[in-house]
Amino acid sequence: MKNVDAIIVGQGLAGTTLAWTLLEAGLDFVVLDGKSRTSASEVAAGLMTPITGRCFAFHPEWDDNWRIASRFYRSIEKRINTPRFFHHVPMTRLFRSDSEALEFHSKAESRLRGAVSCEPATDDPRLIRDFHGGFQMPGGQLNVPEYLSRSRDWFQQSNRFLPVNVELNTPLTIREGRVQLCELDLSARWIVYCTGFVPSPAEFLSPIQFNPARGEILDLEPAEISLSQVIHRGIWIAPQPLDAIRVGATYEWNDLSDVPTPEGRQWLLNRLAEFFAPETKVIGQQAAIRPTMHDFHPVVGIHPHLPNVGVLNGLGSKGSLTAPRLAQALVGQMLNQTPIPEKDSLSRWYN
Ligand SMILES: Cc1cc2nc3c(=O)[nH]c(=O)nc-3n(C[C@H](O)[C@H](O)[C@H](O)COP(=O)(O)OP(=O)(O)OC[C@H]3O[C@@H](n4cnc5c(N)ncnc54)[C@H](O)[C@@H]3O)c2cc1C
Structure with missing residues (x-):
């Protein structure tokens, strides 16, 4: 034995x-x-960000988690002598409206200032439409x-x-x-x-x-752009190998299967079309259950x-x-x- x-x-x-x-x-x-x-x-998508959600919630244990995670993934890359699978990546949070921008700036006056830079990485109209400003925050992406x-x-x-x-x-x-x-x-x-x-x-x-939450993602091939940052605006868009992008995610608490749905796909494509300018082609779709309590x-x-x-x-x-x-x-x-x-x-x- x-x-x-x-x-x-x-x-x-x-x-x-x-x-x-x-x-x-x-x-x-x-x-x-x-x-x-x-x-x-x-x-x-392996994203790590200090601020999430509609209300700009600041993760209370961000500093400890981020310090330990960054060191840990680097040490494993070295241990198994592999190309990097963990990257520091600029995270851009775009505002959905002028009123959301105002709400953020009132919070930014106090605790959010220092965690973020109020200049978004991009307002390039070839990439973003319906631009209302945004901010950048530190963060990382693990190729899970x-x-x-x-x-x-x-x-x-x-x-x-x-x-x-x-x-x-x-x-x-x-x-x-x-x-x-x-x-x-x-x-x-x-x-x-x-x-x-x-x-x-x-x-x-x-x-x-558990209060398990099913989530769906899409893998897309965008026309003529190579994304080097993660963009959040209700959904997230994350760079993937070979210039693909991953878009996510849905939240659903009733259906707990891992089978992707046409509704999930359409919801993500509709949210994406609200602000992402390039044409895209769907090359993959997956669903899984988040182990949430x-x-x-x-x-x-x-x-x-x-x-x-x-x-x-x-x-x-x-x-x-x-x-x-x-x-x-x-x-x-x-x-x-x-x-x-x-x-x-x-x-x-x-x-
Ligand atoms: C759509 C979506 C997007 C997400 N995006 C992010 C993100 O950007 N950033 C982030 O940090 N997190 C993200 N998450 C959350 C993240 O995926 C989870 O927090 C994490 O993967 C949970 O890992 P886990 O190992 O606990 O569970 P799982 O990933 O579910 O792994 C459990 C493993 O246990 C195995 N297993 C189960 N039962 C048995 C058994 N009886 N015998 C042997 N093996 C068994 C399974 O096969 C599986 O491999 C996302 C989740 C979803 C669904």
């Missing part, structure tokens, strides 16, 4: 980032993922598919990855303080569930209440009643930004019993 410190269930942003963080802490692992549906990580596939290759080559799905509703076998997956001949001190949203979680994780906080920690079970989930729509900090927090709890802040903790679901 192969003995490791941790079995990680799921190789999305959460599982991959946890695996590298464990390795940095000197712990060994095996990651299991059989890929039965399109995951949130596969469709994510590249990060996941390069990591998976590395895990596979070092015998740390198996392409299998774990049966979530089979009772866990725990002997002498270790979890055993006998059918895979694996034993570990911890099993950590990084499954994103799943309709039927393991019985012992059933108190966790009712209180919008992640779910991290060791199970309060099962010391061999951990969880890293609930990354919502900010997985690229928050996964490195949250994985660090989880490994801190696994190794040193460092408490997870209550708002993010798995144990809050068992009080």
